[in-house]
Amino acid sequence: MKKVQEEIRTLGGKKEFLEEDDVQKFPYFKAVIKETLRLHLPAPLLVPRETSESCTIDGYEIPAKTIVYVNAWAIHRDPKAWKDPHEFIPERFLDSTIDFGGQDFEFIPFGAGRRICPGIPMTIASLDLILANLLNSFDWELPAGMKKEDIDTEMLPGFTQHKKNPLSVLAKPPMRDKTPTFKSPRLQA
Numbered sequence: 001m002k003k004v005q006e007e008i009r010t011l012g013g014k015k016e017f018l019e020e021d022d023v024q025k026f027p028y029f030k031a032v033i034k035e036t037l038r039l040h041l042p043a044p045l046l047v048p049r050e051t052s053e054s055c056t057i058d059g060y061e062i063p064a065k066t067i068v069y070v071n072a073w074a075i076h077r078d079p080k081a082w083k084d085p086h087e088f089i090p091e092r093f094l095d096s097t098i099d100f101g102g103q104d105f106e107f108i109p110f111g112a113g114r115r116i117c118p119g120i121p122m123t124i125a126s127l128d129l130i131l132a133n134l135l136n137s138f139d140w141e142l143p144a145g146m147k148k149e150d151i152d153t154e155m156l157p158g159f160t161q162h163k164k165n166p167l168s169v170l171a172k173p174p175m176r177d178k179t180p181t182f183k184s185p186r187l188q189a
C-alpha cells in the first residue's frame with residue numbers, strides 16, 4: 001500500500017484529482033491491478049463453452065456438445081507458470097510483457113479468443129481512475145485492533161466472486177494535506 005501510494009503521490013504531481021493520462025505514468029500501480037486480477041479474478045471459471053465438434057485436449061477426448069469450463073483461477077495459480085503463485089507480488093509484472101489482452105494464456109481474467117470480454121477498456125479505465133484517486137486522496141487503515149493477517153478473503157460461491165464478509169477500512173486524509181498545494185473551489189466555499 002505504502003509503495004503504490006508513494007508512486008502515485010510522487011509521479012502524480014501532487015494533483016488533487018488524477019486523470020486518466022496521469023495514471024499511465026504509474027507502472028507499479030498498474031502491476032498491482034494485474035496482480036489483483038491474477039489472484040482474485042472476478043469470474044474464476046470464465047464463461048462456459050459448448051464444444052461444436054469432438055476434440056482431444058491433453059490426452060482427454062471431449063465429445064461434441066460438451067459444456068466446458070476453463071478454470072482460470074487454477075491457471076492463475078499454476079506453479080509451472082508463476083513463481084510463488086499464492087503470494088501477492090505485483091513486482092512480477094514490472095519487467096514482464098504479460099497482459100490481460102488474451103495473448104498470454106497464463107493470465108486470462110477477461111478470457112481469450114473471439115469471445116474475450118469486450119468490456120476491458122471500460123473496466124481498466126474505471127479501475128485506474130477510481131482506485132488511483134482513492135489511494136491519492138486518502139491513507140487507509142484497518143479498524144483498531146485488526147491486523148492485516150486478519151483480513152478475510154473468503155468468497156461466496158457463484159459465477160462471479162463476491163466477498164462473503166465485507167471489508168472494513170478507515171479512510172484518513174493524508175498528513176501531507178496539512179498544507180495543500182491546490183484547494184478545490186468546493187473546499188474553499
Ligand code: HEM
Nearest residue numbers: 042043046047109110111112115116117118119120122123
Ligand atoms: C473486472 C471486470 C470484468 C471482468 C473480470 C470481465 C470478465 C469477463 C470474462 C472472463 C468474460 C468471458 C470471456 C471468455 O469466456 O473468453 C467476459 C465476457 C463479457 N464481458 Fe466482461 N468482464 C468485466 C467487465 C465487463 C464490462 C465493464 C462489460 C461491459 C461494459 C463487460 C461485458 C462483457 C460481455 C458483453 C461479455 C460477453 C462477450 C461474448 O460472449 O462475446 N465485461 N467478461
